[in-house]
Amino acid sequence: MCYINKRNVGKNVIIKSGVEIGENVIIEDDVYIDYGCIIRDNVHIKKGSFIGARSILGEYLYDFYADRKNNKHPLIIGENALIRTENVMYGDTIIGDNFQSGHKVTIRENTNIGNNVRVGTLSDIQGDCTIGNYISLHSNVHIGQKSNIKDYVWIFPYVVLTNDPTPPSEVMLGVTVESFAIIATGSIILPGVHVYEDTLVGAGSVVTKDVLKESVVVGNPAKHVCSVREIKSKITGQAVYPWRYTFKRGMPWKDSNYDEWLKSLKIDEN
Amino acid sequence: MCYINKRNVGKNVIIKSGVEIGENVIIEDDVYIDYGCIIRDNVHIKKGSFIGARSILGEYLYDFYADRKNNKHPLIIGENALIRTENVMYGDTIIGDNFQSGHKVTIRENTNIGNNVRVGTLSDIQGDCTIGNYISLHSNVHIGQKSNIKDYVWIFPYVVLTNDPTPPSEVMLGVTVESFAIIATGSIILPGVHVYEDTLVGAGSVVTKDVLKESVVVGNPAKHVCSVREIKSKITGQAVYPWRYTFKRGMPWKDSNYDEWLKSLKIDEN
Amino acid sequence: MCYINKRNVGKNVIIKSGVEIGENVIIEDDVYIDYGCIIRDNVHIKKGSFIGARSILGEYLYDFYADRKNNKHPLIIGENALIRTENVMYGDTIIGDNFQSGHKVTIRENTNIGNNVRVGTLSDIQGDCTIGNYISLHSNVHIGQKSNIKDYVWIFPYVVLTNDPTPPSEVMLGVTVESFAIIATGSIILPGVHVYEDTLVGAGSVVTKDVLKESVVVGNPAKHVCSVREIKSKITGQAVYPWRYTFKRGMPWKDSNYDEWLKSLKIDEN
Numbered sequence: 122m123c124y125i126n127k128r129n130v131g132k133n134v135i136i137k138s139g140v141e142i143g144e145n146v147i148i149e150d151d152v153y154i155d156y157g158c159i160i161r162d163n164v165h166i167k168k169g170s171f172i173g174a175r176s177i178l179g180e181y182l183y184d185f186y187a188d189r190k191n192n193k194h195p196l197i198i199g200e201n202a203l204i205r206t207e208n209v210m211y212g213d214t215i216i217g218d219n220f221q222s223g224h225k226v227t228i229r230e231n232t233n234i235g236n237n238v239r240v241g242t243l244s245d246i247q248g249d250c251t252i253g254n255y256i257s258l259h260s261n262v263h264i265g266q267k268s269n270i271k272d273y274v275w276i277f278p279y280v281v282l283t284n285d286p287t288p289p290s291e292v293m294l295g296v297t298v299e300s301f302a303i304i305a306t307g308s309i310i311l312p313g314v315h316v317y318e319d320t321l322v323g324a325g326s327v328v329t330k331d332v333l334k335e336s337v338v339v340g341n342p343a344k345h346v347c348s349v350r351e352i353k354s355k356i357t358g359q360a361v362y363p364w365r366y367t368f369k370r371g372m373p374w375k376d377s378n379y380d381e382w383l384k385s386l387k388i389d390e391n
Numbered sequence: 392m393c394y395i396n397k398r399n400v401g402k403n404v405i406i407k408s409g410v411e412i413g414e415n416v417i418i419e420d421d422v423y424i425d426y427g428c429i430i431r432d433n434v435h436i437k438k439g440s441f442i443g444a445r446s447i448l449g450e451y452l453y454d455f456y457a458d459r460k461n462n463k464h465p466l467i468i469g470e471n472a473l474i475r476t477e478n479v480m481y482g483d484t485i486i487g488d489n490f491q492s493g494h495k496v497t498i499r500e501n502t503n504i505g506n507n508v509r510v511g512t513l514s515d516i517q518g519d520c521t522i523g524n525y526i527s528l529h530s531n532v533h534i535g536q537k538s539n540i541k542d543y544v545w546i547f548p549y550v551v552l553t554n555d556p557t558p559p560s561e562v563m564l565g566v567t568v569e570s571f572a573i574i575a576t577g578s579i580i581l582p583g584v585h586v587y588e589d590t591l592v593g594a595g596s597v598v599t600k601d602v603l604k605e606s607v608v609v610g611n612p613a614k615h616v617c618s619v620r621e622i623k624s625k626i627t628g629q630a631v632y633p634w635r636y637t638f639k640r641g642m643p644w645k646d647s648n649y650d651e652w653l654k655s656l657k658i659d660e661n
Numbered sequence: 662m663c664y665i666n667k668r669n670v671g672k673n674v675i676i677k678s679g680v681e682i683g684e685n686v687i688i689e690d691d692v693y694i695d696y697g698c699i700i701r702d703n704v705h706i707k708k709g710s711f712i713g714a715r716s717i718l719g720e721y722l723y724d725f726y727a728d729r730k731n732n733k734h735p736l737i738i739g740e741n742a743l744i745r746t747e748n749v750m751y752g753d754t755i756i757g758d759n760f761q762s763g764h765k766v767t768i769r770e771n772t773n774i775g776n777n778v779r780v781g782t783l784s785d786i787q788g789d790c791t792i793g794n795y796i797s798l799h800s801n802v803h804i805g806q807k808s809n810i811k812d813y814v815w816i817f818p819y820v821v822l823t824n825d826p827t828p829p830s831e832v833m834l835g836v837t838v839e840s841f842a843i844i845a846t847g848s849i850i851l852p853g854v855h856v857y858e859d860t861l862v863g864a865g866s867v868v869t870k871d872v873l874k875e876s877v878v879v880g881n882p883a884k885h886v887c888s889v890r891e892i893k894s895k896i897t898g899q900a901v902y903p904w905r906y907t908f909k910r911g912m913p914w915k916d917s918n919y920d921e922w923l924k925s926l927k928i929d930e931n
Contacts, residue, residue, distance in 0.1 A: 139409065139427075139679065141408070141426055153729060156681055156699055157427065157697065159426055159444055171726055171729075174699055174717060175445065175715065177444060177476055180476070186441055186473050189405075189423060189441075203726050206720070206749055207477065207747065207749075209476055209477075209494050223767075224749050224767050225495060225765060225767075227493075227494050227495070227512050227513075242767050242785050243513065243767075243783065243785060245512050245513060245530050245531065247530070257829070260785050260787070260803060261531075261785065261801075261803060263531060263548050263549065275828060275829050277823075278821050278823075279549065279803065279819065279821055279849075281548050281549055281576050281577060283547075283548075283575075283576050283594065286624075286625060286626075287624055287631040287632075287634075288545060288573055288575060288634075289527070289573070289634055289640075290624070290631070290634075290637070290638060291638070291640065292624070292626055303828055303829070305823075305828060306821050306823050306849050307577075307821060307849045307867075309549075309576050309577045309594050311594060324823065324849050324851060324867055325849045325867035325881050327577075327594055327595035340881060341595050341611050341881050342610075352827065354826075354827055354830070354832070355826060356826075356832055361827040361830065362827075364827075364828075364829055364830075367830070368829045368830060368831070370829075370831065409679065411678070411696055427697065429696055429714055445715065447714060447746055450746070456711055456743050459675075459693060459711075477747065479746055479747075479764050479765075495765060497763075497764050497765070497782050497783075515782050515783060515800050515801065517800070531801075533800060533801060533818050533819065549819065551818050551819055551846050551847060553817075553818075553845075553846050553864065556894075556895060556896075557892065557894055557901040557902075557904075558815060558817060558843055558845060558904075559797070559815050559904055559908045559910075560894070560901070560904075560907070560908060561908070561910065562894070562896055577847075579819075579846050579847045579864050581864060597847075597864055597865035611865050611880060611881050612880075
């Protein structure tokens with residue numbers, strides 16, 4: 122039941138029972154593929170990655186359903202991915218290194234995801250979008266087509282990035298989220314909105330206008346309430362934002378601090 | 392592992408490995424059933440349909456769990472369905488022709504769905520409801536029991552149609568959505584609300600009262616803000632609504648326009 | 662394909678094809694395990710339980726991914742569970758008797774669930790939380806880590822209990838929901854909020870402050886509007902709340918009424 126061209130499989134690969142593997146698949150060293158995965162044609166899984174039970178990689182694009190022939194739509198999964206169970210990832214997609222996902226995540230075609238990205242359970246990335254590095258999408262986040270998410274962005278459960286300004290229409294105006302922005306639980310970002318750097322969109326907001334740098338917005342419709350610099354931790358009484366100075370878990374500056382890390386980068390460049 | 396009474400299977404049927412098929416199942420010509428589907432008893436799949444990997448058709452109703460016997464609860468899937476992976480569709484349900492669904496959709500018992508309906512990834516149709524023709528439910532839409540959705544309706548992600556006016560209670564007052572209505576992302580429609588023709592419910596609204604014909608409502612609680620006829624496209628500057636005059640993709644008037652198509656229908660009737 | 666140490670399997674157990682069973686698994690009498698389930702190590706399924714197709718029980722915790730060795734993280738499922746298809750339940754979790762779940766539910770590690778709890782389709786319990794008895798979580802509810810839900814609580818679709826007061830941070834302030842509280846569709850409860858007994862959080866609320874006993878709150882941000890005792894049924898004209906006097910389906914007082922049942926409990930104690 123599990124056929125694969127052995128030349129394309131690396132060392133120390135574990136493939137559990139019930140896995141189906143298509144043509145032109147590359148599986149690098151130390152990959153683990155759990156029970157019942159479907160790896161369709163033209164999938165490349167880089168070394169050290171774990172593919173959770175019953176995930177479907179290289180899922181068919183719409184063209185398949187016309188003639189039931191699987192055209193070439195490659196999917197590349199970077200090194201050391203941790204993909205939990207029942208993910209569906211389409212072809213024509215590139216996922217960077219150290220990717221982590223929860224259960225039952227959907228990622229559609231023409232998605233480009235950078236390195237060190239985490240995507241929570243039930244999140245749905247609709248394709249035709251760009252997601253940077255060190256992004257955290259929590260559970261049940263919906264990323265509409267044409268979204269553009271820069272680096273170090275946090276998006277919390279049940280947030281939706283929309284794209285159609287006058288539904289139904291043929292126009293698609295994606296949302297842009299700049300680096301270090303935070304969008305809290307249950308917020309809806311309307312089509313074409315630009316969320317700038319170091320902003321905080323409060324929980325349950327409906328964001329109809331651009332969110333300016335370092336602004337906190339809340340409400341329906343969302344309104345500016347203060348600068349992020351005015352927010353203090355109730356625990357420590359200290360300023361919390363911009364968060365890159367107060368939070369480091371999983372970040373590239375985790376062993377020192379943001380400024381030191383930035384300085385070291387610049388030294389490396391010289 | 393894949394047993395089926397051959398007399399009930401049409402021509403050019405493809406059944407991939409790991410498929411389980413129950414009793415009294417009818418599979419018409421040109422059907423494709425992908426890996427690992429479970430087709431329980433009394434399911435009828437009409438010609439040309441595609442059933443995505445690991446979908447479960449004819450799922451057990453509650454009576455099964457009392458005695459673990461599967462009573463007769465038929466499921467009918469119309470012609471040319473495109474059902475993506477991991478859908479769960481219960482018995483006692485009828486789905487019309489040209490149905491399309493995303494991944495991981497749930498459709499419960501006593502659901503009647505017309506023709507040319509699309510249901511997005513993770514949507515959950517709770518049963519005991521009626522859904523017309525040319526409906527588009529986007530991702531992650533929740534249709535409560537007793538909902539009644541007419542034709543040409545658009546419902547966007549994370550919309551919930553509710554039904555219990557004083558939870559928890561034994562009373563169920565479903566939502567009615569009339570033809571050509573649009574309910575934008577993240578709106579909640581309260582029990583018994585009637586959304587009339589050609590309305591637009593703005594994103595993130597909590598709709599507590601009936602929405603009158605051609606009305607635009609927004610906010611929490613939702614309030615009337617204008618007529619749909621006042622909304623202009625930011626791109627073209629033209630009026631957008633009623634949308635049947637500005638949008639035709641996938642609609643029966645796609646080769647001419649709404650008025651011409653309507654006229655042709657009337658000629659056909661004479 | 663289905664290996665199991667026979668000494669740990671009770672009488673009248675049904676295991677359908679494609680089921681994978683790990684080590685140190687206990688399956689009591691009258692258990693039914695449907696097609697394609699994965700039962701990992703150290704899972705104990707008590708008598709009379711039904712495990713829906715392709716559910717994954719005893720799912721790996723994060724430590725598995727470091728060395729791909731499954732450490733001992735037991736999962737206990739109580740008697741007479743009805744777990745529908747494609748649930749994922751982690752190790753280090755205890756679920757009481759008469760549990761019922763919809764499809765595609767996720768329950769993560771360090772979750773303690775009492776008896777007679779129902780969890781709807783697509784709900785996501787993030788772990789490190791305590792859920793009492795006679796709880797009803799409807800479809801697509803998100804229970805954040807550190808949540809504490811007492812007895813007889815009703816939570817409706819798309820409600821989120823959050824936990825991070827200044828995201829992203831290392832602080833986790835869970836939500837507490839006291840007995841007999843009701844949280845209606847689409848509400849978001851902010852970190853550390855205490856929802857007291859007999860309260861009603863209206864649909865679409867964003868709850869930023871504690872909700873006092875018998876209070877009704879609505880809106881974004883949620884504000885007190887009246888006492889629950891002021892709400893009348895539009896059908897009967899009678900007071901509805903506290904609901905334990907007007908609703909009994911599935912409750913321990915279903916054969917008499919709340920007061921009689923409470924009195925009988927006290928007699929039993931003497």
